[in-house]
Amino acid sequence: MIDKLAPTVAQALQGVRDGSTVLIGGFGTAGIPNALIEGLIEQGARDLTVVNNNAGNGDGGLAALLKTGRVRKIICSFPRQADSWVFDELYRTGKIELELVPQGNLAERIRAAGAGIGGFFTPTGHGTELAKGKEVREIDGRMQVFETPIHGDLALVQAEKGDRWGNLTYRMAARNFGPVMATAAKTTVAAVHEIVELGELDPEAIVTPGIFVTHVVKVPRVATQAGGFRQAA
Template identity: 70%
Template sequence: MINKIFDSLQSAVADVHDGATVMIGGFGTAGMPSELIDALIDQGARNLTIVSNNAGNGEIGLAALLKARRVRKIICSFPRQTDSYVFDALYRAGDIELELVPQGNLAERIRAAGAGIGGFFTPTGYGTELAKGKETRVIDGKGYVLEAPLAADVALIKAYKGDRWGNLIYRKTARNFGPIMASAAQTAIVQVSEVVPLGALDPEEIVTPGIFVQRVIAVPQAARRASNSAAAAA
């Protein structure tokens, strides 16, 4: 019987190794798997390469992982926002490496890895520092840069509902990078608000099929609110 449900956040991230490349879903805090990140902090893996849209907000979730100095390098599109002071301090001190990737390129590099595509040419970044050291071509009179696929050892994702096979649906914009990250990682670990019985999800509404998911953990919304309140009070 296929059953991808794990009984705890801790057991789900227990084998994330030092030096792993970890994709973390979310657009800012929307869709960020905060509880999985907290479990990864407690687990202790170090020298991680993080792939995410941004570099953390405040001191929770991804920012907390950076603050714990577990991250060697971050690959993202928006490293600095008004509340990205943890990343900012680490970067200015030379304690973290940054690979800046335009958002469309980031999404397509991740998608390419999941689809088995060996690379793609894009006009984004052509003629700028972002194209330095990369192959370029002029196609029909327009300049393009060759971008490589971006895969990961692990993806930490937040979804709305899932079943024991790993089929997932998302809630509105919290979907963002989740589906492509699941396909691009060797091990996709997903926290869901609710685990539902097989057949409860309409097949036409499933966004991420279970073939791309290896582990599912139920984190009810009430538990998340309590966790966030405790973090804010600390």
């Protein structure tokens, strides 16, 4: 019987190795798997490469992981925001490496990994520092830069609902990078707010099929002072 449900975040994340590349879903603060990030902090893996759309907000979530000093490199599109002080301090003091990737390229590089594509050419970044050292070709009259896939050892995604086979649905903008990251990693752990029985999810509504998911763990949703919601650790 296939049963991918993990009773705790700690059990879902056991075995994460030092030096892993970790793909973390989220767009700004939408769809960030905070409970899984906190679990990774507790788990203790070091020398990590983290792939995310940005470099953390405030002092929680991804920023809290960076603050531990256990992230060697971050690959992202938006490293600097008004509240990215944790990353700013680490970067300015040479304690973290940054690979800056345009957002569309980031999504496509992750998708390419999941699809088994060896790379692709894109005009994005041509003529800038981002193209330095990369192969460039003229295709259909436009200069294009060769980009390589981004593979992950582990993907952490936040979904809305899941079943014991690992099928997932997402809530609106929380969908963002989660689906492509799930396809591009050797191991995918999904946090969900609701576990449903097999057959309850409309097959046409499933965004991430269970074949791409290793573990599913339920995390509660708790109210915030601003009147919104977040997942609890």
